[in-house]
Amino acid sequence: MRAVQVKEYVKGPLDLTVTEVPTPTPSADKYLIEIHSAGTNFFDILQIQGKYQHQPPLPWVGGSEFAGIIAAVPTAASSPRFRVGDRVFGATQGAYATHVLAPEASLLPVPEGWSFEDAAGLFVTAPTSYGALVHRAGVKAGDWVLVHAAAGGVGLAAVQIAKAKGATVIATAGTQRKREIASQFGADYVVDYTDKAWPEQVKKLCATHRQGNGKAGVDIVYDPVGMIEASLKCVAWNARLLVIGFAAGKIEKVALNRVLLKNVSLVGLHWGMYAKHETEAVDAVWKGIFDLVAQGKFKGTAFSDESFNGLETVPKALKALGGRETWGKVVVNVISNEKAKSKL
Numbered sequence: 246m247r248a249v250q251v252k253e254y255v256k257g258p259l260d261l262t263v264t265e266v267p268t269p270t271p272s273a274d275k276y277l278i279e280i281h282s283a284g285t286n287f288f289d290i291l292q293i294q295g296k297y298q299h300q301p302p303l304p305w306v307g308g309s310e311f312a313g314i315i316a317a318v319p320t321a322a323s324s325p326r327f328r329v330g331d332r333v334f335g336a337t338q339g340a341y342a343t344h345v346l347a348p349e350a351s352l353l354p355v356p357e358g359w360s361f362e363d364a365a366g367l368f369v370t371a372p373t374s375y376g377a378l379v380h381r382a383g384v385k386a387g388d389w390v391l392v393h394a395a396a397g398g399v400g401l402a403a404v405q406i407a408k409a410k411g412a413t414v415i416a417t418a419g420t421q422r423k424r425e426i427a428s429q430f431g432a433d434y435v436v437d438y439t440d441k442a443w444p445e446q447v448k449k450l451c452a453t454h455r456q457g458n459g460k461a462g463v464d465i466v467y468d469p470v471g472m473i474e475a476s477l478k479c480v481a482w483n484a485r486l487l488v489i490g491f492a493a494g495k496i497e498k499v500a501l502n503r504v505l506l507k508n509v510s511l512v513g514l515h516w517g518m519y520a521k522h523e524t525e526a527v528d529a530v531w532k533g534i535f536d537l538v539a540q541g542k543f544k545g546t547a548f549s550d551e552s553f554n555g556l557e558t559v560p561k562a563l564k565a566l567g568g569r570e571t572w573g574k575v576v577v578n579v580i581s582n583e584k585a586k587s588k589l
């Protein structure tokens with residue numbers, strides 16, 4: 246098979262190359278999948294540089310999220326969930342390749358009518374945002390939700406989920422294009438958070454359009470960037486602030502007096518660990534997401550301003566992602582759309 250194999254750590258994505266490596270043989274406990282599309286994540290960039298918390302022994306194949314077709318079922322499984330030919334998406338080490346082996350727990354069926362391209366970006370972002378907003382913050386109709394970096398991978402998922410649950414969404418993003426995208430995916434108001442006065446803008450929107458305690462600010466903050474401290478300036482009584490990530494590169498320290506004075510909760514979410522500590526929640530979260538998909542309230546967020554076709558475009562896709570030039574999920578079509586169509 247062909248793969249983006251890492252034999253030694255590289256300086257950056259543009260040093261990656263595609264090589265021929267042996268195709269995995271069917272395994273006792275894993276499915277063999279023919280990959281059609283691979284999602285990119287910032288942690289893929291850290292991993293190729295040797296800077297990620299999970300570094301397999303060299304050599305290894307990069308990438309994690311994928312969507313494709315089952316090519317072989319686990320040879321020792323008596324009643325496998327999937328059959329040869331089923332369309333699945335998931336995540337495991339080695340998605341930047343034409344084939345990968347993956348255990349059943351890391352696979353889900355591609356939703357009806359979804360492309361591989363959209364499904365390849367679903368496995369990490371959608372449950373992170375659904376788990377945070379629905380299970381951790383209890384979002385409900387009438388809430389006002391402030392979504393930071395709203396055009397990013399988890400951000401666009403959060404905008405859609407908050408809207409689907411009947412909330413009003415204020416979306417922040419750093420460029421006009423990204424704010425347009427947040428609006429297209431349902432945000433009610435957009436704010437440029439490169440303007441230092443952005444909390445004032447959020448407060449003004451709430452003061453103008455909300456009643457009672459809500460006049461002071463939003464009920465929920467969804468923060469994948471590291472903006473909790475500033476967000477505390479524009480929250481309502483009883484607000485929940487979701488700590489999702491630190492895309493800006495700095496782990497914040499928060500003055501806890503504001504947490505007390507405004508009677509608010511700081512709520513963390515570590516989606517990847519649910520599979521270990523709270524497996525029953527994983528099924529509930531995915532059921533919630535598939536229900537929204539079936540109702541047409543959650544759609545794929547594959548970045549479409551530029552296409553990445555073929556494994557050779559992995560370096561370019563990762564560079565674009567790392568350069569903060571993209572929105573939604575940057576997906577590489579391992580089997581290009583044209584080839585996939587001609588196979589049908």
Ligand SMILES: NC(=O)c1ccc[n+]([C@@H]2O[C@H](COP(=O)([O-])OP(=O)(O)OC[C@H]3O[C@@H](n4cnc5c(N)ncnc54)[C@H](OP(=O)(O)O)[C@@H]3O)[C@@H](O)[C@H]2O)c1
Pocket residue numbers: 286287369370373394395396397398399400417418419420423469470488489490491492493494514515516517566569571572573
């Ligand atoms: N807690 C969890 O379980 C969990 C799960 C998945 C992801 N995460 C974390 O959530 C964060 C966002 O993930 P994602 O997949 O949405 O990433 P993404 O698609 O790359 O989006 C990140 C967004 O952050 C904003 N940003 C602000 N400062 C930035 C900077 N200095 N460099 C790059 N981007 C910056 C950018 O929006 P603007 O250009 O508009 O500012 C960008 O769109 C990451 O830190 C990730 O590790 C956490």
